[in-house]
Amino acid sequence: MSQTTDAYVEAAVRRFDEALNRARFQTVKCGDAPDDWEWIGTVGGNSEPATISLTNDFPFAAPRVVLPQRVDEIDWHQMPDGSLCLWNAHSLGSQPWLDGDGLLARIEEWIAHAEAGWVDDMPQLDLEAYNNLWLEVRDGQWFTPILAIDDWEQIAGGWFRTTPPxxxxxxxxxxxxLSEPATPAPPRNKKKRRAGLSTQNRPNKxxxxxxxxxxxxTKPFIFTEQLAEEAGANGPLIVAMLEARRPVLFAARYTRDEAVGFIGFWFESTKDGITRRCFPVAxxxxxxxxxxGWHAATLSDRKVSVIGAGSIGSHLADLLxxxxxxxxxxxxxxxxxPGNLTRHAASPAFVGASKxxxxxxxxxxxxxxxxxxxSTSVRGLNEAVQLLRDQDLVVDCTGDRLTWQLLLAAAEVTGRSFLHVAVIGHGQVGRVDxxxxxEGADPVAESVVQPLAATEWEAGCGDPVxxxxxxxxxxxxxxxxxxxxxxxxxxxxxxxGESRELFPVLP
Incomplete structure (x- = not known):
């Protein structure tokens, strides 16, 4: 750290130390870095011992708080290492731990909730945090394998197969x-494995x-015995698969209050025995x-046509x-x-296809x-009239005046309105008409934009880029x-409608 940042962090640590000392916490460790500091003291009416320490991210990360008498307990809002989770992610921005008295009050509040059994707790569906989440490092970044399912009904109540990560x-x-898999053959004997016949190191298809x-x-940690109990009659098959060195996945559904969550476990036989890894099921x-969004239920049965699959139309259709x-x-x-991709919503994988x-x-x-x-472009008045009558809404994103005139005529015939959405002046103004x-209102005033001379051309029918x-x-x-x-x-x-200036001054 620079001298300036060193001084900022050191001042924050000193203020925190003074606040804890005033609350009769003893400083038992100190040093140059935040993670050199540690305090011990008591909290609550029963004077329960507590240990408070810092990480090197302090003051922008909460202190680590441990209650030694509870470190081996399994409870909500207590991490596997025994540290307490005192604030949710939405309350971190104000750095509430910098108020020493507020920190101790929060610890006492945690104790009171734990003693009451977390009866008023939010149904947070984060069991992975308590079950030693499987983490890997790739290219210097941490990540965790994830099992993706369309919905629980897709796999509920039976066996399934997945790709490897x-x-x-x-x-x-x-x-x-699926019906239960066939019982695998037991592993080959040691002599055959030495001869190169072992399948242990082959990748799983x-x-x-x-x-x-x-x-x-009711508790955040899921014991392996719970998984085995729910597997029921499949237990012997699972054991046989592990003995044959085939990994077995468990995808588990659970409820907390009325909320539904999912969690996964990977079991595998290794030279050190059976390993268990926890991963999210999404x-x-x-x-x-x-x-x-809150309009989704209302929109689910609406019929909409977006005319024009260019830049504006692709993004608007995607948003709808x-x-x-x-x-x-x-x-x-x-x-x-390829050139369309700069402003288009479609994936590059579909270059060459119709928009x-x-x-x-x-x-x-x-x-x-x-x-x-x-569908293809709208051609002719009859087609335009039928479209306005059949759809709940038609949105014109072509930027083409002939299409706009066609739809205006169809609107006059049907007595129905449509939306016209366009960028004017190469990005100077965005309009929705x-x-x-x-209600007989006057149209939005015509947009006044600065002229722009064409400087870039590509193949096409006379249109500049x-x-x-x-x-x-x-x-x-x-x-x-x-x-x-x-x-x-x-x-x-x-x-x-609406007109909005976007980039009114051109270079």
Whole structure:
């Protein structure tokens, strides 16, 4: 550390030391670095012994607090090393531990909750923290293997198979609801293993797993005996698989209060005996739905068409799909080129495909159960009229004035409005226009932008390359998606739309 940072940290440690000394904690260790410091004292009405020490991240990390009389107990908000978890992640920003009296009060509060059995505790679903989470180091970074499942019903109540961990540590379910695997042959004898016939070091082509339900958990540590009990009649088969040096996975569902959580365990036979590793089990479908926003339930049965799968249309369609629009059609005829990727929402894996296919397949990688529909561009007044009548909302993202005029005519025939979303002046202004405006309102005033001479050209029909910044595309698409979501949900919006300056001064 520099002298300036040294002085800052040293002052924080000194103030913390003085506060604990005033509370009759004794300084038993001290030094130049924060992790050289340690204090002992008592807390609570029963004068329970406590040890407080620092890490080198202090004052930007909480002190380590241990209650020696409880260090061997298994309890909520107490890590496997015996240290107490006194604050959740949302309360760390104010550094509450810097108030010595507040720290001691928090420890006493922890003791009171523990004595009461954590009856009012939040149902935090973080059992991995208590069960020695499996951590690996790759390229200097810590990571943990993760089992990804679509939902619990995919694997519930039976055997399943997964891939081995990939380069990111991901285990993917390849088949589920299987009958029990065949009992493997016992390991070969030592002479044959010496002769090179052992399969111990061969990589596994797949992994066998079993899904079990632990029910309501009352303590955060899951004992191996609990897993064996829930495995029931599968116990002998699991033992045989381990003896044959085949890893076995357990994917476990549990509840805490009314909340549902998942946890995984990897068992494997090694030269040192049976090893047990804990890893997260991540459910995809419901986890994504919980993050889709509070409009998602309302949007799930709405029918929307996005015309134009270019930069604006791809991002807007992606946002609507993420937000819960399950019946979504995107219209275009163009092909995705490498240069489009700077401003487009699609994955580079789909270069060469139609833009509609690229948007659909990119979304399918995330949410395959509700695929986006694709169609060609809207051609002719009859098609436009039918589209406005059939869909709950049509959004024009083409930036093409002929398409806009076509939809204006269809709106006049049907008496229905559509959204027109565009970036104006190569990123100077983002606009969302309701066409025609609701409630007879006047249209949004025409955007005044500075002219920009074309300087870059590529193959095509006379169009220069637009220097529109990707941020202008993303912000305008988000504006359009917000209007679409609120209109689909029946909420009030600005009746004519919105115009927003993005990059009004060009270089």
């Amino acid at each position: 990939d380069e990111n540590g991901l285990l993917t379910v390849t088949s589920a609801q 797949f992994l066998n797993g079993i899904a079990i339900d632990l029910g309501k958990v 459910e995809r479908r419901y986890a994504q739905q919980r993050r889709a 799909h993420r937000s819960g629009v399950n019946d979504l059609t995107i219209h275009d005829f163009d092909v995705l080129f 509609t296919t690229a948007v659909r397949e990119t979304a399918n990688l995330r949410t395959p159960e509700h695929p986006i529909k694709t 309701i066409c025609p405006p609701l 637009s220097p529109t910044p990707p941020t202008a595309v993303a912000e305008t698409a988000a504006m359009g998606a917000r209007f679409a979501i609120r209109m689909l949900a029946g909420e009030s919006v600005l009746p004519a």
